[in-house]
Amino acid sequence: MITMKKGGFRYSRENWIFRNLSLSVGEGEILSILGPNGKGKTTLLKTIQGVLPLSEGSMLRGGSVGYVPQIAAVSFGYTVLDMVVMGRSRHIGLFSSPGKHDFSACRACLERLGLETLAERPFRTLSGGERQMVLIARALASECRCLVLDEPASALDFRNQNTMLRTLQSLRDEGMTVIMSTHVPHHANVISDRALLLFSPEEHLFGDCEDVLVDENLRRLYGADVRRISFSSGGRGYSAVVPLFS
Amino acid sequence: MYRMLGNRLRVVGTGLCALFLVCFLMSPGDGAQTVVTDQAGREVVIEGPVKRIVTIPIPAASMVLAIDGSSERLVGMNPLSKTAIEGEILSEFFPEALRIRSDIVQGEGFQPNVESLMSLAPDIVFQWGNFGDNLYIPLLDAGMKVALFKYGTQEYLEGWIETFGAILGKQEKAATILDWHRKTREQLTRRSEAIPDSEKPRTLYFLRFLANYQVAGKNTHNDVSIVLSGGKNVAAEEIDGFAAVNEEQILLWDPEVILLNGFERDLTPEHVYANERLKGVSAVKNRRVYKLPLGGYRWDPPNQETPLMWMWMSSVLHPGRDRFDLPGEMEKAYTLLYGKTLSRAQYEHILGMERNRGSAHYEALFGRAQ
Amino acid sequence: MTERHRAVPFSLLAGVLLALTAAVALFSLAIGRFPVPVERVARILLSALFSTEASWPPQETSVVLLIRLPRVLGSLLAGGGLALAGAALQGVFRNPLVGPQIIGVSSGAGFGGAVAILFFDGLFAVIPLAFVFGLLAMVAVWSLGSGEREESLLSLVLGGVVISAFFTALTSLGQYVADPYNKLPAIVMWLMGSFASSSWERLLFAAPVICCAGTLLHLIRFRINVLSLGQEEAESLGMNVRRNRWLVLACTTLITAATVALAGIVGWVGLVVPHMARMLVGSDHRKLLPVSALLGASYLILMDDIARGLTAAEIPIGILTALAGAPLFAFLLKKRQRKGGAWM
Known part of the structure; x- marks a missing residue:
């Protein structure tokens, strides 16, 4: 679905943000991109989306990409439906406005995420978790086949983290490609099929989640002791990635 | 009054x-x-x-x-x-x-x-x-x-x-010079006192006309001059000093004589006549729009030639009455003030004979045919 | 709030506002210094359409058809255009504090107008020069106010202050060197704003520009919604941000320039009216733009009724709109603070 070969990016004449990076995600797969803050995760997401062009290397996209930004300040009091319908802009001509068809498509996207009751609420009055879900609905409204999310669960409380991860999982199960950045390795561990660790601009590690998210790599990535632990509860096996604070 | x-x-x-x-x-x-x-x-x-x-x-x-x-x-x-x-x-x-x-x-x-x-x-x-x-x-x-x-x-x-x-x-x-100013003033005061109120033409002086319509109300030299010359300043009741008005207000006042300032170089009575929106004004219908002369100075504000301006204005306001012999008076005044005699071309230039040609009575009043 | 928006269907609201604007315009034709009975105004209008016999003084015809009608249409177009431009600018700059005045377009365009008066005779030069300098001012403010990746409110407003001050100084310089009797009065009138010199000729210059640019803005009103999310989000939603942004900026500057040619600098309309519209229909620019235009049109027509009809002397409209606009804006600002910083 998405394949990058020896990709590299830098703003003109500045230092490389990343270089020589290869990755590949298929349909119905989740890729998590991990790295400490300031290692270029957001920039990488933008090149995957196509908003920023690669400075070198090549990129192949098997379908359109929908983007879910980190929760941003909204200047105006749009309703939820107003926000979601903006996801349709790709399908709306320069001099047109969204029509009935667009609105029903958007309501369908809200329903798909169980948000239909929020449709007429002002976006600004929603909780952080609800906003994030609405932004996913907006991305879905663009009829994308791949979702790119920037730290989708980081700013949420535990309950909303759970909802968010479940949502991403169910979208994957419907055949969507999901790429997200996160600085919580545990999130990646729970839902990802693939993982990409960004150590430095030239050093990165891409592979299956189980192979990549190992203690040694994580310790190197964060410069802190991180353990992957397994346990069972209520007859079910769980695995968690936790930092060992000393 | x-x-x-x-x-x-x-x-x-x-x-x-x-x-x-x-x-x-x-x-x-x-x-x-x-x-x-x-x-x-x-x-x-x-x-x-x-x-x-x-x-x-x-x-x-x-x-x-x-x-x-x-x-x-x-x-x-x-x-x-x-x-x-x-x-x-x-x-x-x-x-x-x-x-x-x-x-x-x-x-x-x-x-x-x-x-x-x-x-x-x-x-x-x-x-x-x-x-x-x-x-x-x-x-x-x-x-x-x-x-x-x-x-x-x-x-x-x-x-x-x-x-x-x-x-x-x-x-x-x-x-x-002062004596001349005072005598002319007294003469005009007597003259305008003799004119019945009903025969004093409604008069409007425009300090500016091209950019906007600025008129002279009460407490202006122009108001005093209009009254002295036997006219009624239509703006005196509602305007104090100088103020901008609109065309509707001008139509409402309906002046019988319009006096144009000497400051705006390019302004001539033709600007007023050509204004489609003012064609209902009496002064326009009867072509009684006059541009103030410019002699030794613009005749609008007080200056050494002000008595000549009064004489000119009283002629313009009352073309049918006994009037001053402006050409003769100007000759005397210019000899007194500058020690010079006016040529015919100079006289015509000062009075704006060319610019005011299209206005009623002007040639008859001031042309040197006599 | 939201429930209220939905309670009245938008088409109904728009219809009511449209009818209201038309009513205000017609009513204003019966207002003025020169008394013309209302019934006579109607007959004069009808006679203009069907060229029937006139049984009234010709002055009344010229008052209604030559003086009031172009003036009412002029203030209608200027008010609608400025409010529309203001709403669009607020969207693109993602900031409800923005107006043609705040971001320097007005002072730039005013300077352009002054230059046109200084160096050319007639109207033809006013619109292009006002446009060029208005755009120049806006670009300058934009580049001062927006860093490479993030737009900041404070530096935007400060940029506007700086650029406005610069162009105001240039205009003052123009006033200083202008021929006091032959050029200066026109410049001064320009800066205070007035529809007193409205005429069909002037309208013919400005109306097509305002109508075209206004229509264009109205057509791309959904794009303005998307632009208001900010560059990154708009780009990620598949929009060519640069192109659309420039389209909006060019249109708003054209409208401002044409208004300057029509009536000089009329401030505050583009800033205040969109806020009133937002109270009615919310922030969605698809509704906000047309509603702002309709409200702005009625607003300025009424303001001009006061300017031309209250006293024998003309009151400059720029003074009236500032007198009404500044307190209104202060009230909105205060209300916003009480609501914890949210515009609607």
């Missing part, structure tokens, strides 16, 4: 007496001292003969030229004084006047550049006294002699003439 005029005359009378009382003059000669009391009540003492004069009020330059009869002593003036000389009659009477410096003031203001002014080494500077003291305090601080004028009324104007006469050593000429 008559009572108002009477009041005004009384004011004139007392004003003049006061002026005579406070003006102590001595003949200027070598080493002599000239003492004048200016219109702000300040005593100005000038040692020795006055040789270099700078005027900042706009009409003052042409008054100095007129009273002195020469351009030798005027060394600086307002650029707007100069635009009233350039291409006009004074540039023919006093061609050297065009070389007098006028870069001491810029724009519409009266704030001179003190150093430019000092470089002219004036014996005396004439400046406005009623537009704020920051216009003259810096000049006093710089050690210059400053005489202050006030603006607006005929009484003030007469005081100017007096002061100029004293400082230039031309008291007799100034007295003759």
Whole structure:
């Protein structure tokens, strides 16, 4: 679905943000991109989306990409439906406005995420978790086949983290490609099929989640002791990635 | 109306007496001292003969030229004084006047550049006294002699003439000019008193016409002149001073005579006649729109030629009545003021015979056919 | 709030506002210094359409058809255009504090107008010069106010202050050197704003510009919604941000320039009216733009009724709109603070 070969990016004449990076995600797969803050995760997401062009290397996209930004300040009091319908802009001509068809498509996207009751609420009055879900609905409204999310669960409380991860999982199960950045390795561990660790601009590690998210790599990535632990509860096996604070 | 005029005359009378009382003059000669009391009540003492004069009020330059009869002593003036000389009659009477410096003031203001002014080494500077003291305090601080004028009324104007006469050593000429002003005024007062109210034409003076319509209401020189010349100023009731109005208001006033200012160079009666929206106005229908003449100065504000303006205006307002012989009066006045005789072309240029050609009675009133 | 928006269908609201604007315009034709009975105004209008016999003084015809009608249409177009431009600018700059005045377009365009008066005769030069300088001012403010990746409110407003001050100074310089009798009165009138010199000729110059640019803005009103999310989000939603942004800026500057040609600088309309519209229909620019235009049109027509009809002397409209606009804006600002910083 998405394949990058020896990709590299830098703003003109500045230092490389990343270089020589290869990755590949298929349909119905989740890729998590991990790295400490300031290692270029957001920039990488933008090149995957196509908003920023690669400075070198090549990129192949098997379908359109929908983007879910980190929760941003909204200047105006749009309703939820107003926000979601903006996801349709790709399908709306320069001099047109969204029509009935667009609105029903958007309501369908809200329903798909169980948000239909929020449709007429002002976006600004929603909780952080609800906003994030609405932004996913907006991305879905663009009829994308791949979702790119920037730290989708980081700013949420535990309950909303759970909802968010479940949502991403169910979208994957419907055949969507999901790429997200996160600085919580545990999130990646729970839902990802693939993982990409960004150590430095030239050093990165891409592979299956189980192979990549190992203690040694994580310790190197964060410069802190991180353990992957397994346990069972209520007859079910769980695995968690936790930092060992000393 | 008559009572108002009477009041005004009384004011004139007392004003003049006061002026005579406070003006102590001595003949200027070598080493002599000239003492004048200016219109702000300040005593100005000038040692020795006055040789270099700078005027900042706009009409003052042409008054100095007129009273002195020469351009030798005027060394600086307002650029707007100069635009009233350039291409006009004074540039023919006093061609050297065009070389007098006028870069001491810029724009519409009266704030001179003190150093430019000092470089002219004036014996005396004439400046406005009623537009704020920051216009003259810096000049006093710089050690210059400053005489202050006030603006607006005929009484003030007469005081100017007096002061100029004293400082230039031309008291007799100034007295003759003043006498002419007063006599003409008395004559016109009597004349307009004899005109029944119903026969006084509704008159409107435009201070500006091209950019917007600025008219003169009460408490303006133009209002006084209209009344003196036997007209009714339609704007006097609702406007105080000068104000912009719109076309509807002009239609409502429906003036029978429209007088256009001499300031806007390109403005002619044709602008008014061509205005589709004003075609219902009586003055337009009867083609009684006139542009004010520009002689030794623009005839709109008070100046040395004001009596001629009154005569002109009374002729325009009452073409059918006994009137002054303007050509004859102008000849006399120009001999008195400038010591010059007017050629026919000069006369026609001053009165704007060409510009006013399309207006009713103008040729009959002022053409020199007789 | 939201429920209220939905309670009245938008088409109904728009219809009511449209009818209201038309009513205000017609009513204003019966207002003025010169008394013309209302019934006569109607007959004069009808006679203009069907050229029937006139049984009234010709002055009344010229008052209604030559003086009031172009003036009412002029204030209608200017008011609608400025409010529309203001709403669009607020969207693109993502900031409800923005107006043609705040971001320097007005002072730039005013300077352009002054230059046109200084160096050319007639009207033809006013619109292009006002446009060029208005755009120049806006670009300058934009580049001062927006860093490479993030737009900041404070530096935007400060940039507007700086650029406005600069162009105001240039205009003052123009006033200073202008011929006091032949050029200056026109410049001064320009700066205070007035519809007193409205005429069909002037309208013919400005109306097509305002109508075209206004229509264009109205057509791309959904794009303005998307632009208001900010560059990154708009780009990620597949929008060519640069192109659309410039389209909006060019249109708003054209409208401002044409208004300057029509009536000089009329401030505050583009800033205040969109706020009133937002109270009615919320922030969605698809509704906000048309509603702002309609409200702005009525607002300025009424203001001009006061300017031309209250006293024998004309009151400059720029003074009236500022007198009404500044307190209104202060009230909205205060209300916003009480609501914890949210515009609607």
